[in-house]
Amino acid sequence: MPRFPLLLTCSLWLLFTLCMMSVLIRQDLHTLEQQQTAVLTQLQNQxxxxxxxxQSLLHHVSHMTVLPHSRLFSPALRAELEALRQLAPAVKRIQLQQRVRNNVIQTFEQAVRLHYPDFLLHGLNPLTRPATEPSGAxxxxxxxxxxxxxxEAQPPLLGTDLGLIPALQPALxxxxxxxxxxxxxxxxxxRGEPLLSMFQASAHHPGLIASLVIxxxxxxxxxxxxxxxxxTLQLGNDTQPVTLTPPATENAWHYRSQVQHAHLNALPVQLTLDHPLRLQDFSYWPLLLALLLNTLGCLLLHAWIRQRQATRHCHQETLEIDQLKQHLQQHSGELQQxxxxxxxxxxxxxxxxxxxxxxxxxxxxxxxxxxxTxxxxxxxMLLQDHPNRDDSVNHHAESIDAIACHIYDVTYDLMHALRPxxxxxxxxxxxxxxxxxxxGLERQGIQTDLQLSGALNDMEERYNINLYRMIQEALTNLQRHAHCxxxxxxxxxxxxxxxxxxxxxxISDNGCGFDPQVISRKGRFGVLGMQTRAKALDGSLQLDSAPEQGTRLLFRIPLAAATDTDMATRSATGSAALPPSDADHRPASAVA
Structure with missing residues (x-):
């Protein structure tokens, strides 16, 4: 129900747009049809x-056959006919053919050879059937x-029987x-050149036929x-239409056809004009203007409806936002705790x-x-009782003393590592x-630059021991892996x-470096331990390293700690800070 006004407005907009499109398209199609009709009328007249x-040329040629038979082969007649052919642009050739029966072929050939010595009637092959008279001859x-x-004109040779061409037999x-x-x-x-022949029998010479090839x-x-x-042009009812225009280079989505019929004397003619429909054939500016106005009105209406909906839900959204803020604050406080x-x-x-x-x-x-000890x-004491060095007791006593001294040195190093x-x-x-x-970094070929500044001896125990352990872990890793x-x-x-x-x-070095992401995925405890100590002191660890570019560790630790943290530290370190004893010092007997 809340969307009903929007749906109604969109439906009205769509209906009005379709009506305007229908009216404008019908008007454009009517205009296009009038233009096609005018073009077809002009082509028909042409x-x-x-x-x-x-036809006038054919009549003139037919009447010229009144001349004596000998004049039909004169060059003057040829020149005159050539001049007449130029007056009709569609005429390709002017021809004269003689109807000859089978019994007078030799007489006809002898008569024509008086003017054309090489004349020969073609088509006497038994495999080709000539035209026949009603009697069957x-x-x-x-x-x-x-x-x-x-x-250049490629005309048929003299003596060619046109009656052998199926398309010309009915007319002949x-x-x-x-x-x-x-x-x-x-x-x-x-062959790509459609032709039409016109024939008319001579009234003066029996059997002589004048023809034009168009x-x-x-x-x-x-x-x-x-x-x-x-x-396309179709002459006669039984002929195939001839396409007069070249093939289109682009494909149109639709063609609008217009047909016009006419009669030229007894010859029916049909002209068909197919016009491709393209965007430029339509007056789309009014259509775009109507579409723009409709769209603008719909957008305004949609915006008004959206504003009403937003106003209706504004109070509810405000309440939800306040509730979310309270939940976020509560959750943030819990996370901080x-x-x-x-x-x-x-x-x-x-x-x-x-x-x-x-x-x-x-x-x-x-x-x-x-x-x-x-x-x-x-x-x-055994050495004093047996001073002779050749004595086995003296020898075993020295060995026991040396082993005990070595164990004491190892124990002292272990105590020093456990608590400096x-x-x-x-x-x-x-x-x-x-x-x-x-x-011993110098003995390993590592030049060390140590810089200590500030009131470093005035800090609490937790800062001292954690800083010491972080430096110890970092230098240990440097010795093992840096190669610097x-x-x-x-x-x-x-x-x-x-x-x-x-x-x-x-802490930095110029060693081989590493990829921090690979180290983080592998979960190396050295870096993880230093990061844990830094976070425990409310600090941070910045690790910068890349293969063959060295490594840089930067710890930032604030010394303004919270009260509850100080209390926890004092309670923990109070039990750990035992008074120093002589366990932290190597006794003189150990080095004797």
Missing amino acids: LHNRMQQS PVFHPLVLVVPNSA QATRSSPDVTFSAIYNQS AVDRLLDIQGLPVGTRL QLQENQRLTLRILDIQERERRHLAQELHDELGQCL AIRTDAR SLLDDLGLVDAVRELVRGL SQASIRLQRFDADGPTDRLELE
Whole structure:
């Protein structure tokens, strides 16, 4: 129901558009039909005039046969006939043929050879049947005069029997009983030049027939017809229509045909004009204007209906938007709480991990360190009791002392890895310097540039230990995978104890680099661990690397932490920050 006005308006618009299109198209088709009728009338008049010219010429040629028989072969008559042929543009040839019965063929040939020594009647082959008289006797119609008789015009040879051509036989036989002009059927269409012959018997010479060969395509001038128009001409009722226009180069979606009938003396004529329908034949500007106005009105009506619908639903949409805002705010608050909780849990886990590492280092010192010290003491006492080096006891005592010393060194390195003592004793700056020096990067051919600036020793424990672990992990990865010759470590604190107090840690190298997306898909724990530590401190990690272009790690960590985060940190680090003991220092006996 809400769409009913829109459907009604569109239906009215469509109905009005169809009515206007129908009226305009019918008017254009009527105009086109009038134009076709005018063109056909003009062509009919032109056809009538040229056929009248041809018939007048044929009558004149027929009356010229009153001359003596010897004059029919004179060059003067040929020249006169050629001049007359020029007056009728459609006439291609003027011909004279003689009706000859079978019993007088030799006499006829001898008489003609007096003027044409090479004359020979063609068509005497038994395989070709000549025309016959009503009595059944064969009769021939050889040519005795052809104008023009040139190679370019390609006329039939003298002596050719026209009665052998099926299209000419009815017209030739009709000249015996009728003094009027007879017309043949259209022939020679297969060669691309349709021809029409006109015959009239001479009243002065029995058996002499005058004829004209008319080029059908010269009867009408088609140069002024529109492009793509098809014009066909049909002379007589039984002949096939002749297409006078060349084939169209483009395909039209429809042709509108107009037919006009006429009679030229006793010859029925039919002209058919097929006009292709194209867009330029229609007055589409009024149609476009009506369509534009209808479309504009429909759009305005549609806009008015849409505005009413929008006004109707405005209040409901506003309520839905407010509800969505409340849900989004609630969901955002929950997500923020979950994020803070995740950060607290991450800090808690990291603090517990550091506490366990320190506790394990303390246990290693208290238990394993004392046992190793006792073993070395007993070994030295055995050496004192057996000073002779050749004695096997002396030899085994030295071996026990060396093994205990090696185990103590390994234990000390393990305790140092679990909990760096310099971080508790001297602070972050010296602990980082000792870490870089202890890794021995210079001995591996890696030039190291270490830059430490700002109040780095005045930060809380959680920042110190996490920064130390991130630097340690990054340098370990650099040693294993970078294959570099230069490394740079920059740790800087900005605006200490100020509103924008923050840390920046940048570690870069000129090594082989890698594709960060491939590393992220493989889930490498080194990068993942550094990213986890950075997020736990409300910071971020920016990783820039590409194959053969080195690697750059940039940590940005704000030092203005939330209150609840500080409380969680203090509760965790309070249990982890045990007082330093002598487990963090190598005793003098270990190096003795």
